[in-house]
Amino acid sequence: MSNKPVTDALKKTLADTYVLQLKTQNYHWNVEGPNFRSLHLMFEEQYNELFAAVDIIAERIRALGEKAPGTYAEFAKLSKLKEGVDSLDGTAMAKDLQKSNEQVAKNLKTALAAAEKADDASTADLLTQRITVHDKAAWMLKSIAA
Numbered sequence: 001m002s003n004k005p006v007t008d009a010l011k012k013t014l015a016d017t018y019v020l021q022l023k024t025q026n027y028h029w030n031v032e033g034p035n036f037r038s039l040h041l042m043f044e045e046q047y048n049e050l051f052a053a054v055d056i057i058a059e060r061i062r063a064l065g066e067k068a069p070g071t072y073a074e075f076a077k078l079s080k081l082k083e084g085v086d087s088l089d090g091t092a093m094a095k096d097l098q099k100s101n102e103q104v105a106k107n108l109k110t111a112l113a114a115a116e117k118a119d120d121a122s123t124a125d126l127l128t129q130r131i132t133v134h135d136k137a138a139w140m141l142k143s144i145a146a
Contacts, residue, residue: 015078
């Protein structure tokens, strides 16, 4: 049942999502400044959404017959996202998260192409939903950082 290009893409998606969730949570904990409350709440909403997505993506990998990666070392190897820098001000944090969400959306489009090529409608649907989430997050963060 496994399709290697699809499961490999999903593993990268899982790693990107996990790294972005951790970065977003880091910024939630460490944001300071005049926009503290709005950024603190936005970052919390985003990391909670990402936390839920990690499980959905991992379970899709399992449904396709592969083991899901689940260690920091595996995630670091699979994802090209950079860790968060908690010394940034709130605006810089928002801009960093904007860029990370844009990168994840770009990576998801590559994964979507693999799912469509494999005629895997369930995975394509999941990836399309994730693209929508990351596009919206990037837009909202860009609006703050403007």
